[in-house]
Amino acid sequence: MSSYFAFFGDNAALLAELTLVHILLSVFALAVAVVLAIPLGAWIGHLHRFSFAVVSVGNVLRSLPTLAIIAIGLALYGFGIINITVALVILGFPLVLTNTFTAVEGVDPGTVEAARGMGMTGWQILTRVELPSAIPLISSGIRTSWVYIVATAYLATFAGQQGTLGDIISNIEGYGLSGVLAAATISILLAFAGDALLGLAERALTPTGLRLLAERTPAADAEPAPAAPAAA
Amino acid sequence: MSETTPTSRTGTERPAADIVFDHVTKRYPGQQTPALDDLSMTVPAGETCCLVGPSGGGKTTAMKLVNRLIDFESGDITIGGQSIRSVDVTTLRRDIGYVIQQVGLFPHMTIAGNIGVIPGLLGWSRDRIKKRTDELLDLVRLDRSFASRYPAQLSGGQQQRVGLARALAVDPPVMLMDEPFGALDPITRTEIQDEFLNLESEISKTVIFVTHDIDEAIKMGDRIAVLRQGGVLAQYGTADELLAHPADEYVADFVGADRGLKRLSLRRMREVVAGGDGASNGASPYADAPSVDADATLRIGLSTLFASGAPAVQVTDGGRLLGTVTLDQLQDAVAGSSS
Numbered sequence: 001m002s003s004y005f006a007f008f009g010d011n012a013a014l015l016a017e018l019t020l021v022h023i024l025l026s027v028f029a030l031a032v033a034v035v036l037a038i039p040l041g042a043w044i045g046h047l048h049r050f051s052f053a054v055v056s057v058g059n060v061l062r063s064l065p066t067l068a069i070i071a072i073g074l075a076l077y078g079f080g081i082i083n084i085t086v087a088l089v090i091l092g093f094p095l096v097l098t099n100t101f102t103a104v105e106g107v108d109p110g111t112v113e114a115a116r117g118m119g120m121t122g123w124q125i126l127t128r129v130e131l132p133s134a135i136p137l138i139s140s141g142i143r144t145s146w147v148y149i150v151a152t153a154y155l156a157t158f159a160g161q162q163g164t165l166g167d168i169i170s171n172i173e174g175y176g177l178s179g180v181l182a183a184a185t186i187s188i189l190l191a192f193a194g195d196a197l198l199g200l201a202e203r204a205l206t207p208t209g210l211r212l213l214a215e216r217t218p219a220a221d222a223e224p225a226p227a228a229p230a231a232a
Numbered sequence: 233m234s235e236t237t238p239t240s241r242t243g244t245e246r247p248a249a250d251i252v253f254d255h256v257t258k259r260y261p262g263q264q265t266p267a268l269d270d271l272s273m274t275v276p277a278g279e280t281c282c283l284v285g286p287s288g289g290g291k292t293t294a295m296k297l298v299n300r301l302i303d304f305e306s307g308d309i310t311i312g313g314q315s316i317r318s319v320d321v322t323t324l325r326r327d328i329g330y331v332i333q334q335v336g337l338f339p340h341m342t343i344a345g346n347i348g349v350i351p352g353l354l355g356w357s358r359d360r361i362k363k364r365t366d367e368l369l370d371l372v373r374l375d376r377s378f379a380s381r382y383p384a385q386l387s388g389g390q391q392q393r394v395g396l397a398r399a400l401a402v403d404p405p406v407m408l409m410d411e412p413f414g415a416l417d418p419i420t421r422t423e424i425q426d427e428f429l430n431l432e433s434e435i436s437k438t439v440i441f442v443t444h445d446i447d448e449a450i451k452m453g454d455r456i457a458v459l460r461q462g463g464v465l466a467q468y469g470t471a472d473e474l475l476a477h478p479a480d481e482y483v484a485d486f487v488g489a490d491r492g493l494k495r496l497s498l499r500r501m502r503e504v505v506a507g508g509d510g511a512s513n514g515a516s517p518y519a520d521a522p523s524v525d526a527d528a529t530l531r532i533g534l535s536t537l538f539a540s541g542a543p544a545v546q547v548t549d550g551g552r553l554l555g556t557v558t559l560d561q562l563q564d565a566v567a568g569s570s571s
């Protein structure tokens with residue numbers, strides 16, 4: 001056990017460097033996944049069409065083992081940063097896609113109809129009504145996606161990209177069990193920390209009105225309503 | 233003050249326009265029978281037309297054709313003489329207030345935000361929107377402090393008031409309302425109905441008001457259109473016409489077997505009381521009869537009469553005795569005008 005703790009001190013510089021690259025790779029892959037998934041999911045959710053296609057594609061992508069994607073990538077574009085990035089994007093994309101789609105499609109039909117009847121254009125409805133209402137669910141998709149990506153980024157080693165915590169995790173001969181455990185610990189901490197940070201961002205971005213609505217829904221009976229008999 | 237509007241209000245005070253349905257038929261794809269079958273009728277400018285009929289009778293369909301939420305193939309609809317197909321659909325809809333049962337407030341926006349959406353899209357200044365919002369909150373009888381609240385903090389009735397205010401924001405000449413008060417409890421419902429009637433007398437709008445409740449239609453509508461299954465117009469006329477002369481069995485059934493009583497609700501005691509002679513004659517034979525306000529409906533008058541057991545009621549107007557009304561006179565008033 002003492003060697004586990006010692007590893008952090010003895011290899012601080014190496015760990016710091018690998019952690020930094022690990023984070024950069026994960027953040028980049030997440031960003032690409034989000035940039036691709038949100039517009040697509042939002043548009044399809046707005047149209048209320050192709051839901052079957054989205055769900056199917058999402059499920060297929062999710063069922064692909066990341067190692068298999070890396071292997072296929074080796075044949076298509078070889079080793080390196082592109083390979084692992086594509087694999088991580090494919091890992092994170094369906095989570096954000098399905099959440100965005102579900103959230104936008106699930107916006108109260110009465111609200112959307114009122115917006116349409118008032119003379120808002122499709123684009124205005126999407127950007128001013130549907131997307132703001134979808135923020136909490138989209139955000140939870142991004143958070144889950146982050147956890148998956150950062151916990152899987154160590155596979156970079158197998159895609160031929162050095163420099164991530166995967167260098168240690170995949171090299172038990174070189175760094176010993178304590179090294180592997182230390183690197184794994186860091187990647188777990190990254191998952192939690194990123195999730196927490198994104199959670200803060202979610203709180204800041206979620207419109208107050210939606211928070212109030214969420215608080216109200218389970219306790220609707222407690223709301224003062226005119227002419228409502230007192231709840232016993 | 234950079235305000236250039238000549239009127240005192242911040243709205244644009246546009247005159248109401250008539251709505252004409254001209255042989256409109258709507259058939260949904262894959263349906264055997266049309267949802268709306270050759271509808272022709274005119275809603276005069278400034279009047280409220282209530283659409284009533286059975287579930288699936290095409291009320292909502294007829295209404296949504298007007299703001300082109302639903303497209304139709306044959307016939308035409310004009311507003312103020314202009315075909316709705318000749319106008320850009322967004323422009324058309326912004327000129328039509330739209331109120332639905334689900335209200336559909338935007339949950340992430342404040343009440344002021346909700347009311348100001350369309351004015352904002354039309355490029356109104358912040359000041360003008362703020363002034364208009366206050367004006368509308370007054371109009372629908374909500375405290376101005378509600379402006380900064382969120383929909384989740386409002387009761388159902390309050391939400392529907394905001395829905396109404398939002399629909400009135402740019403002072404559209406036409407309003408479409410689909411069972412707007414259908415989800416409210418009876419007390420709130422009556423209250424908001426009365427307020428809407430009140431508000432309508434201040435602002436002139438042509439309104440299409442969908443309801444499945446004939447009593448609501450009688451109360452709210454200048455005219456009532458009764459649709460039957462298959463979207464066929466069974467009868468179109470004033471409440472009194474429908475109650476006195478239902479076109480057929482179906483309409484008679486729809487307006488109810490108690491239509492004689494319902495007609496009593498349409499008229500005020502003031503209209504029936506024998507002009508002056510009761511008042512001039514201080515020694516009325518019905519001196520201890522119960523009194524009823526001149527603005528009460530005949531129905532209230534009848535009810536008072538029955539409840540007291542007296543042979544007549546005295547009609548008073550702000551304490552002044554206008555005269556007396558007997559049971560026979562009430563009966564004549566209803567039966568007489570229906571000949």
Ligand SMILES: Nc1ncnc2c1ncn2[C@@H]1O[C@H](COP(=O)(O)OP(=O)(O)OP(=O)(O)O)[C@@H](O)[C@H]1O
Nearest residue numbers: 260263267285286287288289290291292293294444
């Ligand atoms: N989008 C649609 N696609 C196919 N058929 C439809 C559609 N909307 C309505 N219909 C059909 O058209 C008919 C008229 O429907 P509509 O909604 O106008 O009735 P309604 O009078 O408003 O009924 P309710 O009182 O239940 O609201 C019904 O038979 C209904 O099933």
Ligand SMILES: [Mg+2]
Nearest residue numbers: 291292293410
């Ligand atoms: Mg309907």
